[in-house]
Amino acid sequence: MKILVTVAEVATVDDEFEIDGTEIADQYLNADLNEWDDYAIEEAVQLQEGGVADEVVTVTIGPEESEQTIRQALAKGADRAIRVWDESLEGVDLLDVRAKTEILKAVVAEEEPDLILSGVQTGDDSWMATGVSLAESLDFQWSAVVNDLDHDLEDGTASVRRELEGGVEELSEVDLPAVLTIQTGINEPRYASLRGIRQAQRKPLDAKTLDDIGVDAGVVDGSLELTDMYEPESESDATVWEGSAEETAGELAEMLREKGVTA
Amino acid sequence: MDFELTDEQKQLREEVRRFAENEIAPIAEEYDVEEKYPHEIIDKAADMGLLGPHIPIEYGGAGYGSLEVAMIVEELFAVDAGIGLSIISTSFGCESIMHFGTDEQKERFLEPVAAGEAITGAAISEPDTGSDVSSVSTQAEKDGDEWVINGNKMWITNGSIGDFFVVLCETNPDAEGRYNGFSQIVVESDRDGFEADKITGKLGIRASDTAELIFDDVRVPEENLIGTQDAAFMQQMQFFDETRTAVAAQGVGIAKGALRASLEYAQDREQFGRPISDFQAIQHKIADMATEAEAARNLTYKAAWKVDQGEDITKLASMAKEFASRIAVDAANEAVQIHGGAGYVNDFPVERFYRDAKITQIYEGTTEIQKNVIARELLGKGAF
Ligand SMILES: Cc1cc2nc3c(=O)[nH]c(=O)nc-3n(C[C@H](O)[C@H](O)[C@H](O)COP(=O)(O)OP(=O)(O)OC[C@H]3O[C@@H](n4cnc5c(N)ncnc54)[C@H](O)[C@@H]3O)c2cc1C
Numbered sequence: 247m248k249i250l251v252t253v254a255e256v257a258t259v260d261d262e263f264e265i266d267g268t269e270i271a272d273q274y275l276n277a278d279l280n281e282w283d284d285y286a287i288e289e290a291v292q293l294q295e296g297g298v299a300d301e302v303v304t305v306t307i308g309p310e311e312s313e314q315t316i317r318q319a320l321a322k323g324a325d326r327a328i329r330v331w332d333e334s335l336e337g338v339d340l341l342d343v344r345a346k347t348e349i350l351k352a353v354v355a356e357e358e359p360d361l362i363l364s365g366v367q368t369g370d371d372s373w374m375a376t377g378v379s380l381a382e383s384l385d386f387q388w389s390a391v392v393n394d395l396d397h398d399l400e401d402g403t404a405s406v407r408r409e410l411e412g413g414v415e416e417l418s419e420v421d422l423p424a425v426l427t428i429q430t431g432i433n434e435p436r437y438a439s440l441r442g443i444r445q446a447q448r449k450p451l452d453a454k455t456l457d458d459i460g461v462d463a464g465v466v467d468g469s470l471e472l473t474d475m476y477e478p479e480s481e482s483d484a485t486v487w488e489g490s491a492e493e494t495a496g497e498l499a500e501m502l503r504e505k506g507v508t509a
Numbered sequence: 510m511d512f513e514l515t516d517e518q519k520q521l522r523e524e525v526r527r528f529a530e531n532e533i534a535p536i537a538e539e540y541d542v543e544e545k546y547p548h549e550i551i552d553k554a555a556d557m558g559l560l561g562p563h564i565p566i567e568y569g570g571a572g573y574g575s576l577e578v579a580m581i582v583e584e585l586f587a588v589d590a591g592i593g594l595s596i597i598s599t600s601f602g603c604e605s606i607m608h609f610g611t612d613e614q615k616e617r618f619l620e621p622v623a624a625g626e627a628i629t630g631a632a633i634s635e636p637d638t639g640s641d642v643s644s645v646s647t648q649a650e651k652d653g654d655e656w657v658i659n660g661n662k663m664w665i666t667n668g669s670i671g672d673f674f675v676v677l678c679e680t681n682p683d684a685e686g687r688y689n690g691f692s693q694i695v696v697e698s699d700r701d702g703f704e705a706d707k708i709t710g711k712l713g714i715r716a717s718d719t720a721e722l723i724f725d726d727v728r729v730p731e732e733n734l735i736g737t738q739d740a741a742f743m744q745q746m747q748f749f750d751e752t753r754t755a756v757a758a759q760g761v762g763i764a765k766g767a768l769r770a771s772l773e774y775a776q777d778r779e780q781f782g783r784p785i786s787d788f789q790a791i792q793h794k795i796a797d798m799a800t801e802a803e804a805a806r807n808l809t810y811k812a813a814w815k816v817d818q819g820e821d822i823t824k825l826a827s828m829a830k831e832f833a834s835r836i837a838v839d840a841a842n843e844a845v846q847i848h849g850g851a852g853y854v855n856d857f858p859v860e861r862f863y864r865d866a867k868i869t870q871i872y873e874g875t876t877e878i879q880k881n882v883i884a885r886e887l888l889g890k891g892a893f
Contacts, residue, residue: 314516321520438524439558440571447517 248301248401249290249341250359252350252377253283253319255312256370268475269339277311279318280363286428288435289395290363291323296397299361301325305353307335307346309430313451318444321438327449328353332456334463340371342468347379354384361404362425366391382427388425389418393432521573522580529558529588531549534858537589537728541861544709546670547592547716554596555625560599564607568615569623570647574817575751579758579809585761587763587769590865591716594761597755598666598717598812602631602675604748605693609736618673618695627672632662632696632722633745640878642677643687643742646726649678656694658702658724667706668720673697676724681739688737691741695733702727713864724877749874750812750822753830757809760833763866764802770859771795774848791847798840805833825885831879834869841866858890 255277293299299505302324306316309331316327330349335341364377374390381388393415394407402422407415409429422428438446456463478504485501487494514522532553541549554560563578564570573581578597587591600622606614621627629648633714638644647660658678665674684690696703702725711719736744772795775786785791812829814823844859845852868875 314520317516317520318524321772437528437554437557438520440521440562440573441558441566443517443521444522444566444571444573446520 247299247361248357248359249285249293249299249361249363250354250357251286251290251302251304251319251324252362252364252380252497253287253304253306253316254280254365254368255306255315256310256445257282260367260504261298265475265477268472270475277315279315280365280368282369282428282430283319284435285430285432286363286365286382287319287322287324288433289428290354291436292433293397293399294323298397298399303328303357303359305330305350305357307331307349308338309336316451317446318438320449320451321442322436323442325449327451328357329451329453331453332458332466334456334461334466338466339466340468340470340472341466342470343373343375343379345465345468346376347383348465349456349459350376350380351383352461353454353499354380356459357371361399363385363427364427366427373375377425377427384423386423386425387420388399388415388427389420389428391429392426395426395432425473494506510514512739518577518580520583521577523558524557525581525584528554528559528585529585529593533585533592533877535589537592537856537858537861538556539645541589541591542715542855544711544715546718547595550592551595551599551628551891552755555871558623559596560625561603561619561623564600564603564619564623568619575754575813576810576817578755579761582755582758583762583765583806586759587766589635589716589766589861590759590763590868591714592735593705594666594714594717594757598630599625599628601666601810602629605675605735606695608747609693609744613734614695614732614735621672628667628670630665630667630671630674632665632668632674632676634662634664636661636663638663642745642756645677645679647676647678648682649676649680651680651731653729655728656697656731656733657771658694658727658729660724661859662722662724664708664722665705665722666872667718668722669705670718671698671705674722675735676722677741677745684739689744690739692738693735693741693744694729696724696727696729700727712867713861714868748758750816750826751880753873754809754816755827756869757805757812757826757829757833760830760835760837760850760869761802761806761809761868762800763862763869764805764833764840766794767840767862768798768802770862771798771844771847771856773882774851774857774859778851785847793849794843800845801836802840805829805836809833827874827879827882827886830840830869831871831876831883834866834876837866837869 258276258278259270260274263270290302293336294302302325303326305328307330320327363394367374378388379388389406389408391409392406393409396405403419404424405419407417410416545651560718561570562573566572584595585596603622606618622629649656649658674696675693678692678694680692681690704722704723706707708719775791776784778785812825841862845863847858848859851857
């Protein structure tokens with residue numbers, strides 16, 4: 247069985263930052279592997295270690311600078327990586343879900359994986375849509391926000407538990423090939439081992455252009471435009487007390503009383 | 510000349526930083542206060558393959574050189590020196606086995622260390638033997654096909670939790686010349702007659718285990734002798750370039766941690782209606798700390814790089830060790846000053862850094878000994 251994991255390098259923001267037009271100024275930004283993808287990689291690597299999967303391949307849409315981040319997945323156990331990038335993607339600051347879907351779909355057509363794992367969302371753009379959109383366009387079954395996966399995968403089905411709104415969970419089965427979007431907490435992602443880091447430098451990381459995978463450059467022209475960026479007003483403040491329950495219960499009671507809550 | 514790190518080195522540093530911040534930072538204070546050995550972190554470090562990073566790949570290590578080891582040490586010590594030392598010291602003494610051991614000894618001793626199943630120590634110092642290593646008096650006498658060991662070793666890192674120790678013993682008291690007649694012998698802690706007394710009440714690096722070792726007619730097989738009989742003093746000296754460079758990296762790490770904490774606190778803390786980082790007195794402290802840390806890092810990386818090229822760098826290693834340990838003490842001192850009263854209690858890590866930093870000027874050759882070495886190399890004569 248072959249597993250394809252979609253991974254992305256995302257922008258992370260310092261606690262304090264300033265917005266400049268529709269961007270956050272560079273000095274407040276760092277790059278890291280998308281948190282959800284870390285869980286997806288761990289799940290795939292565990293399936294491989296358990297003898298269920300034979301090969302774990304990662305795919306990303308990103309520039310050459312993202313390779314260091316992408317190698318984290320190789321250091322943690324993925325076998326090889328594909329990185330799609332193209333001149334036409336260079337100036338695009340909002341690559342929409344449709345474009346990502348088209349690009350990933352072309353890679354899936356080449357790789358023919360049995361299972362595709364993606365993160366529920368990316369930490370920066372937070373579309374929460376790419377995995378499901380990809381499944382739809384491939385006509386694959388899918389399950390979103392998966393927080394438990396049975397590693398049997400027997401008879402070509404995956405038994406999953408998924409998180410619904412309000413703390414409700416659903417158990418379901420999906421037929422393979424399928425796309426699962428992986429929720430944080432499904433496992434405990436490992437640190438890349440020192441040997442893993444050494445080996446990762448020698449694992450294949452193939453760079454491909456849109457042309458290489460047969461996708462028209464026009465796909466990057468999205469219908470969405472970023473018009474504004476601002477910090478949302480917080481409507482209420484949370485008060486956090488530090489200390490033991492004995493120490494802080496009185497303070498909580500006091501505050502509730504002040505707010506007019508009476509027994 | 511190229512100062513750029515490779516992608517692999519950057520990735521290594523990032524991952525160790527992540528490990529230190531997520532796993533060590535939250536518990537460092539507890540282990541310092543309780544002066545207890547961090548077994549749970551050692552297990553996690555073993556999972557990451559972080560133990561014995563310089564052990565060759567064929568024996569289960571990562572086969573990293575001195576430069577990569579320096580980077581690992583720096584990131585660990587920037588968060589906590591006590592736990593950092595606990596992690597990095599699980600393979601203390603193994604350098605001798607790596608360079609002078611037989612294949613059989615390497616398999617027997619190095620593999621369990623790389624796998625995180627055994628912890629080791631280097632036992633050189635004695636109650637009456639510190640800076641003057643040639644005065645070692647622990648005796649090893651041959652009896653049939655066994656060595657019989659008697660004596661005391663002092664200040665031994667991992668002493669009460671270690672599985673085996675590479676012990677510097679006197680094997681030929683009649684040898685000519687003060688540097689001859691010593692041998693390195695591996696002593697397992699489960700041998701009869703072996704005893705370890707944990708030393709408590711340390712100023713800093715309190716998570717790291719330190720003990721006195723007592724050998725009372727301890728018998729080990731003759732196969733436990735490492736390298737050449739009676740020639741261990743020279744064997745031991747060979748690794749000073751490597752081990753002193755690693756202690757230099759400890760200093761760089763502590764300075765980096767002190768700087769990081771100071772930058773954060775200075776921008777947060779307000780007095781006279783503005784962050785204290787607006788005051789030039791504070792800015793200059795921070796500028797000095799950053800400059801000195803960078804200078805120490807470059808000296809350390811250069812020493813490490815040269816060790817990896819196989820060069821003999823006695824003077825450079827001593828310079829790096831002496832300078833980095835000095836600026837670590839200075840940086841920790843200024844970090845407490847920048848924190849004011851808050852720096853005097855353990856709500857912030859700088860109080861711990863201040864206590865931890867001092868050891869880097871003492872072990873692996875004191876500051877005075879490093880300066881003696883540097884001067885001896887410059888003047889071309891014995892300066893002891
Ligand atoms: C926490 C800790 C962990 C340690 N871990 C280990 C370990 O794992 N293995 C091990 O073998 N040892 C270990 N040591 C011992 C350490 O290496 C020694 O403490 C160190 O070498 C200094 O020796 P000493 O304490 O006997 O001091 P001394 O040699 O007695 O020195 C006292 C003072 O005299 C100065 N001095 C001595 N000789 C000269 C000279 N010729 N010129 C000028 N000044 C001089 C010294 O610089 C120092 O200031 C450890 C020590 C500590 C505190």
